[in-house]
Amino acid sequence: MKKNKTFILLTVLLIVLIAGAGFFYNKLSSTYKTDSLTETSPSSKNKADSDEKNKEGDSQPEENKEKAEIEEDAQTSDTKESDSSQNSQTGSDNAEDSNTTTSEEDSGENTVQTVPDFTMTDASGEEVKLSDFFGKPVVLNFWASWCGPCKSEMPHFEDAYQKYGEDINFVIVNLTDGARETVETASDFIEEQGYTFPLYFDTNTEGAMTYGTYSIPVTYFIGADGVPVAQANGALDAATLQKGLDMIQ
Structure with a gap:
């Protein structure tokens, strides 16, 4: 009888463990899976900044206008020579201020911020910078061989690279990091799977620190000019990866 109770108890415990594992698997899968891309283009921000500057320039307080009129009336009581000199100086100052303002606004509208640069090493141990790849669109992906979701998206990257x-x-x-992940373990995984895309190593964690990478995988889609276009957190499926590629071509 005692053996039967023990067997039943162990069976129930096993069922609970299996159910719990299934629950957490589904939860983690939904967490790491990416169904959409987040656009990161700064164009809309620049436009908003420009509109705000124009709005501030148009909203001159009425009392300032009245003060300007009073000062203008006071100047008419001076000699003609003084009036001519002051008006000439005022006109010069206004022209200079106008040119300065226009230059600042044009500069703000034309300023485009590229993605942060960092140094990594290639398969031969040579240092390369992310900016070295500008001139063509860039797909930047951070991953590790111990990361299950990272490995699940690798076949899609291989297909995309071939195409x-x-x-x-x-x-x-x-x-x-040299401990949990080494150049050898990462290289062995890529070789075992037969992937042919170029592999780079963040051996000094500069890339992870620069991009604030606290969870992986994470993918950035970057235009040929180095301007960020979209970002995806979590494992990419083939359709989402293709969508990101279409955005930077």
């Missing part, structure tokens, strides 16, 4: 490798730079960066 677009001539026109898009695929910068697949391994988070190589």
Whole structure:
């Protein structure tokens, strides 16, 4: 009888463990899976800043206008020579202020911020910078071989590289901390799977620190000019990856 109770108890415990594992698997899968891209283009921000500047310039307080009129009336009581000199100086100052304002506004509208740069190493141990890949669209991905969701999206990156490798730079960066992940473990995984896309290593954690990478995988879609276009957190499926590629071509 005692053996039967023990067997039943163990069976119930096993069922609970299996159910719990299934629950957490589904929860983690939904957490790491990416169904959409977040656009990160700064164009809308620049436009908003420009509109705000124009709005501030149009909203001159009425009391300032009245004060300007009073000062103008006071100047008419001076000699003609003084009036001519002051008006000439005022006109020069106004022209200079106008040119300065226009220059600042044009500068603000034309300023485009590129993604942060950082140094990594390639498979031969040579240092390269992210900016070295500008001139073509860039797909920047941070991953590790111990990361399940990272490994699940690798076949999609391989397919995309085979299709677009001539026109898009695929910068697949391994988070190589030297302990949990090493150059050897990452390289062995890529070789075992038969992937052919270029592999890079963040051996000094500069990339992870620069981009504030606290969870992986994470992917950035960057235009040929180095301007960020979209970002995806979590494992990409083939359709989402294709959507990101279409946005930077």
